[in-house]
Amino acid sequence: MxxxxxxxxxxxxxxxxxxxxxxxxxxxxxxxxxxxxxxxxxxxxxxxxxxxxxxxxxxxxxxxxxxxxxxxxxxxxxxxxxxxxxxxxxxxxxxxxxxxxxxxxxxxxxxxxxxxxxxxxxxxxxxxxxARKIKEKVYEYTKKIDPFKFKKQEIYGIEEDLINIISSKLSLGKYYALNFCKDYGYNEKSKIKDIDFDSFVKDIKKYIKNLMKIGIKKLENNFYISEKNSSEKNLNNVIDELYNSKFNKKYVVSSKEYIKNEKSIKKQEKLLVEFDKKISLKQNQIDFLSANRSILENKNIKFDTKTKEFKIKIGENEISIRSGKSVENKINDLYTEIKKLRTKIKGANETIVKLRKKEISKEKIIRRIEKKKISKWYEKFRWFYTKDNNLVLGGRDATTNDILIKKHMEKEDLVFHTTDPGSPFFILKSKNPSPSEINDVSIATASYSKAWSKKIASTEVFYVNSDQVSKSANTGEFLKKGSFMIRGKKNFLNVKLGLCIGSQDGSTIGGPYSAISSKTKKYLKVIPGYESKSKIAKKISKKLNLDLDDVMKFLPNGTSKIL
Missing domain, CATH: 2.30.310.10 (ibrinogen binding protein from staphylococcus aureus domain)
Structure with missing residues (x-):
């Protein structure tokens, strides 16, 4: 970019x-x-x-x-x-x-x-x-023309084309310079002296001011601030998405196993060539010695007193025969060495055959830089948004139940729990909750309770106002972590268990059917069943192309069934 x-x-x-x-x-x-x-x-x-x-x-x-x-x-x-x-x-x-x-x-x-x-x-x-070393001990700025507050005299005397003044001197770049000239009817090759200067200053300041608020045109690998497309006005969001798509881009490389295997094959093939050369050389030495068995009697043959060896030259090569050994002994030694080399050749060929039989994937898809989504504050709880876009929060365990009621319960919230023990607390954040919202939160409360793992089709849920919930136990009683006292009248509903897991803009969402189906068309329904949580999560992840860990977070504990 x-x-x-x-x-x-x-x-x-x-x-x-x-x-x-x-x-x-x-x-x-x-x-x-x-x-x-x-x-x-x-x-x-x-x-x-x-x-x-x-x-x-x-x-x-x-x-x-x-x-x-x-x-x-x-x-x-x-x-x-x-x-x-x-x-x-x-x-x-x-x-x-x-x-x-x-x-x-x-x-x-x-x-x-x-x-x-x-x-x-x-x-x-x-x-x-x-980060990068600099020579200066005191940092100093070079004064430049401020495109937002420039004075007329700063650009009036510049004898350059209008497009150069806008793109370079006012630092707008060529795209915006051309765009300005086109929108305001200026010839890009005009000089300052050839135009109405006061009108130009007024127009360019207006154009720059507009660039601070108009919509952004998003391209595949680039962006421009453009009045023609005003659907996105947050430049940070646009750049974030452009960079995210760049970093998350998958690309194919040769797998490490494949590269290692190919290197091993080439190494063995190189050894075969070397072994053949050595055999050829030793065979030539044998032929020479066989034809010249009395070579050691030649007075011109050099004798190395340090190594106590006779040095016999054959072209560019040299044969060494230790003192006390005959030519016949040397010929036998050379035959033995050739035999060993042929054994090595056989071994190298067998290794190459084995390596070529290996079934190794030639290509592997990897990610250049993996970027992970930052969780929002409420994602540590069970959560979903109702059809009317009101937030619903639920506890995951005793600790989050405690945090939910103590820190996030507000005056106008409704609080939900099952009649039977073993349920999370849920709160509905809505000033005027509709009957359908109350029903949805009741379904979520029931579905994330122990009733799911018991494969119960329906169960009873009650809801109360937030001021009816208290951490203070009755005299002589004790409340364990995540438990609260409910005082006053309770409102009861009997609801069927069942949830939806969906994909909204590539992110995982989960909750009651009416809430999720209002947000996306990509969803799957689940009810209590006999397949493990991990198997169900893998199926949903594959069908909806969602992150497996995210799907696991939205599924209730226990076995399930996909409808």
Whole structure:
């Protein structure tokens, strides 16, 4: 994906103002140019900064290295748990500052030009550390024309084509420069002196102002801010999805087993060639010695006093015969060596046959970088949204039951539980709950209770107002973890057990039929049955192309059946 320009960067920074006032909770450096900062603001913002290219908040998290980079260790020591005082862009430049305040003020400077860089300075811009080493001890900015607040005289004297002034001097880039000229009726090759300058200044400022709020045109591997497509107005979301599709893209490579097997075959084939050469050489030596059995009597034959060997030259090769051995002894030794080499050739051929018989997949699909979706706060509970888009939460165990009632139950909520013990508490967050919503939450409460594992077709559920639920036990009684006292009138319903698991925009959702069928057409119904939870999850995962672990989270404990 291309690098962002000054105006696009300004729009992103404006969307990221939400992190101001929050604390920096985690710092990672998946790659030298890729920084991941996580904040404790309301949205638990995870900021991805690809220096030299782009920054954006993400709904996903990238796998981080087990051994952190030295620069990350330095950042953690200096700015971790610091409060974000301000995030701002340097006027007219592709540089962003994040100002952190703790005991001392630190400024993280991010460059989005060239190779990019992360630089940490103090409040006086004295350089403390950087991801890529720089010579400067004090960081200084080069003053550039601010496209949002430029003065007429800053561009009036420039003797260049209009398109160059807009794309380079005002830092909008060629696409937006051409788009402006087309929309406002300017000749892209005109000079400043040839146009109504005051009208041009008014038009370009209006155009730049519009770029901060109009819709975004999303392409396969790119994006542009464009009035023609206003369906998406959050630039962070668009960039996040573009990067996510890039990182999650599957591609095919040769499998490790296949590569290893091919290397082994080539190694054996290379040995066969070497063995043949050695046999040929030794056979030539035998032929020579057989024809010259009295060679050792030749006075020109060299004798090495150190090794005590006779050295006989045959062309470029040399035969060594130890003192005390005859030519016949050497010929016999050579035959023995040839015999051993032929045994090795036989072994190498057998190994090649075995390796070629192995059934190994030549190709393997892997992921370049796997990005995992960050869970929303309520996903630690049982949850679904009703047909009317009201949130329903349920406990998974005694601990989450406790947390649900103590921390998330509000005045207007309705609280649900089965008449029989062994049920999670469910709460319906709705000011004016409809009968169908109450019925749906009752079905969920019953389905996630022990009634499911007992294969009971229907069971009784009651619901009460939140002020009827208390942790205080009656005198002489004790409430265990996850249990609560219900006082006052109860409302009862008898409901059938059954749930739906569905796929909504590639994500797993689960709950009662009417709630899930209103969100997606891709779903499967489940009821109590005789197949294990894991088998049912695998079938649903395969049919709906969903993550197996996510499906497991929505299935009740016990055996089930797919309708």
């Amino acid at each position: 291309r690098n962002i320009n000054v105006v696009e960067l300004a729009r992103i920074v404006n969307e990221l103002k939400k992190i101001e006032g929050s604390r920096l909770s985690k710092i990672f450096l998946p790659e030298l140019k890729l920084l991941n900062l996580r904040f404790n603001d309301k949205d638990k913002t995870s900021l991805i900064i690809d220096s030299g290219k782009v920054l954006y908040s993400t709904k996903y998290k990238i796998e981080n290295p087990k051994n952190p980079h030295n620069f990350v260790m330095y950042l953690r020591k200096n700015i971790n748990n610091s409060r974000v005082e301000e995030i701002r862009q340097i006027p007219g430049d592709r540089i962003v500052e994040i100002i952190f305040k703790n005991k001392n003020k630190n400024i993280l400077i991010i460059e989005f030009f060239g190779k990019g860089n992360f630089i940490l300075t103090d409040e006086n811009y004295n350089v403390k550390n950087s």
